[in-house]
Amino acid sequence: xxxxxxxRNPLLAGAIADRINRISRKPCSFxxxxxxxxxxxxxxxxxxxxxxxxxxLSGPGCPVCVTPMEEVDLMSxxxxxxxxxxxxYGDMLRVPGSKASLLERRAEGADVRVVYSSYDAVExxxxxxxxxxxxxxxxxxxxxxxxxxxxxxxxxxxxxxFSVISAHKTTPPIIAALLSSGEMRLDGLVCPGHVSxxxxxxxxxxxxxxxxxxVITGFEPVDILQAVLMLVEQVEQGRSEVxxxxxxxxxxxxxxxxxxxxxxxxxxxASNWRGIGVVPGSGLEVREQYCAFNARNRFDITLPExxxxxxxxxxxxxxxxxxxxxxxxFAGRCTPTSPVGACMVSSEGACQAHFRFRGHARL
Amino acid sequence: xxxxxxxxxxxxxxxxxxxxxxxxxxQVSLELVPGEVNVGDYVLVHAGFALERIDEDEARExxxxxxxxxxxxxxx
Ligand code: SF4
Numbered sequence: 250x251x252x253x254x255x256x257r258n259p260l261l262a263g264a265i266a267d268r269i270n271r272i273s274r275k276p277c278s279f280x281x282x283x284x285x286x287x288x289x290x291x292x293x294x295x296x297x298x299x300x301x302x303x304x305x306l307s308g309p310g311c312p313v314c315v316t317p318m319e320e321v322d323l324m325s326x327x328x329x330x331x332x333x334x335x336x337x338y339g340d341m342l343r344v345p346g347s348k349a350s351l352l353e354r355r356a357e358g359a360d361v362r363v364v365y366s367s368y369d370a371v372e373x374x375x376x377x378x379x380x381x382x383x384x385x386x387x388x389x390x391x392x393x394x395x396x397x398x399x400x401x402x403x404x405x406x407x408x409x410x411f412s413v414i415s416a417h418k419t420t421p422p423i424i425a426a427l428l429s430s431g432e433m434r435l436d437g438l439v440c441p442g443h444v445s446x447x448x449x450x451x452x453x454x455x456x457x458x459x460x461x462x463x464v465i466t467g468f469e470p471v472d473i474l475q476a477v478l479m480l481v482e483q484v485e486q487g488r489s490e491v492x493x494x495x496x497x498x499x500x501x502x503x504x505x506x507x508x509x510x511x512x513x514x515x516x517x518x519a520s521n522w523r524g525i526g527v528v529p530g531s532g533l534e535v536r537e538q539y540c541a542f543n544a545r546n547r548f549d550i551t552l553p554e555x556x557x558x559x560x561x562x563x564x565x566x567x568x569x570x571x572x573x574x575x576x577x578x579f580a581g582r583c584t585p586t587s588p589v590g591a592c593m594v595s596s597e598g599a600c601q602a603h604f605r606f607r608g609h610a611r612l
Numbered sequence: 613x614x615x616x617x618x619x620x621x622x623x624x625x626x627x628x629x630x631x632x633x634x635x636x637x638x639q640v641s642l643e644l645v646p647g648e649v650n651v652g653d654y655v656l657v658h659a660g661f662a663l664e665r666i667d668e669d670e671a672r673e674x675x676x677x678x679x680x681x682x683x684x685x686x687x688x
Pocket of ligand 1: 577
């Protein structure tokens, strides 16, 4: 793909930044929803290329960061049961639960396997017919269809030893919740490119109608800078519309095939976001029809409520109300090798991204 | 996990494809892609599933328009 290097071209990036800084008059705040964007912005020092009139804020779009501690505790309790194999994406392994992470559980002898794909978890169930395999489904609209496809596959194979815990979350309800919280004033959203591959433009229409400019954005430095340019143009011209910068992959209507599979298996439910709280309709639960594949039905586990780690301000960071440098534990007691909060665990988490690229971000 | 990666389709067998990511091959499901996928196409892959085809012409056009908008030479 020869255009990839162009989307990383420092000269082009610099020229866009110059243009942005020339045309921007009004001070404005833009939130990047997605952890992948947070990572690109930190890695390439994009904030420092822009005039101080432009404030870039991280949002709640790192799935590892917003998965509440009780879900980790639940998976960890399941992993402790005899004859259960817990299958998870690698990102979740080190997230602290209230007592232990899945990695620590594994060191104690629990059977926790890292899978690349939800189908790997189905295969694990097929090759271990005498054990129960529980797949930990986390992520937004980008990974929820894959979990749904695994449920459909297990169902068509008649597998009795495969089930999922769905900690999946969806984008439109959380955007609505953030915009109505009144905690910060947003002029624009750098909308998540890959979530939008699935959803299309629909989730952002409401935000645009409320006066927030929206640009669906790719993940290279030039993508982000072009999106900021498009946002600044909207703000300066008094427009708030949904535009697609990432048109090489995103279509207006999204991906109807993936949406159909997701809707067939999952129904919306209220969901708890770490540091934000319960947001109505923002989670996905396995529908009644497929309840045999819902590990919440198959295993009877109740857990005590959990508290967030003392001193950690992940919650405010995920809401765009604070930045990692505001946390007294940042880079002191809390580092990627010994994380206190979830935002330091994931490479897409705002705290880890800021920690890793402090002082040496470059294009 | 949320970081989708573009890769090139090298081989297709039914609903599975061999996709090359900068030297490494992976088996990837095509079940979630809405349109037709052919060998040689670039696809966006998340956690073992291709989610969409990447439109190379569109990528080129976006860059061209961007360069015009900021007043850079457009010939490459
Ligand atoms: S630096 Fe650590 S403790 Fe502070 S907000 Fe980030 S993750 Fe939480």
